[in-house]
Amino acid sequence: MYSDDDPYLDRLRQTALAFPESAEVEAWGRPTFRAGKKIFAVFEGNDEHPYAVIVKPDPSDRDALLDDPRFYIPAYYGPSGWLALDFTAAEVDWDEVRELLDASYRQVALKRMLKQLDQTG
Template sequence: MEHPRVFDEPDAALDRLRAVCLALPEAVEVLAWGRPTFRAGKKIFVTAGASMDRPHSLVFKPDPEERRALVQDARFFIPPYFGPAGWLALDFDSPRTDWVELAELVETSYRQVALKRQLVQLDRWRAPGALGGSK
């Protein structure tokens, strides 16, 4: 059974999310369940679209310590399927979306699943004075 596509292209909000995800070392996009998934190696770190009713939502794997605080914030919700494994979701189609915060959530999720060599690349890129690094 083929899943219906959740997004119609072009989609400006999805394109912006895509740019954030694909900026990470060796990140790739794979269509699964009718939605874009972003992977580090073979492991998913972001899925776009928690459900057909909420297509413009970021499904991500939070840091376990941060998760406790995030679930107290009304903007975050527990997505179907991924939720029981500790994943959370956040809508990203609002003009009030904080894209800096969203990028931090994406990076944290990536760090939960990335291979060691990918983390080394990311940390080099993030190092003060490194090309593109700002942290």
């Protein structure tokens, strides 16, 4: 369902794996990024959106993100509040991607991971 040479995947890996104790685990045929055992991001691809990242944004930001055409509600994850950012909809702002990953990571990471994240900036 994905290839290691997919566009965007290498940069997403670098960004996601920079978080404390994060790891990449293949699940359901795609790369997932985890804080401990809990998923905070998924690299996604489908016919309509070939390259995207699924994250769980801060609930207070969700409605504003849905007003942006680059975001969509992904199958299976959407009912739990997750959103996907279509990497092919516009030029990717990797600072924005890091902020989205940060918000998603903070919802699942353990306190010691958050402390380490806040200490490293």
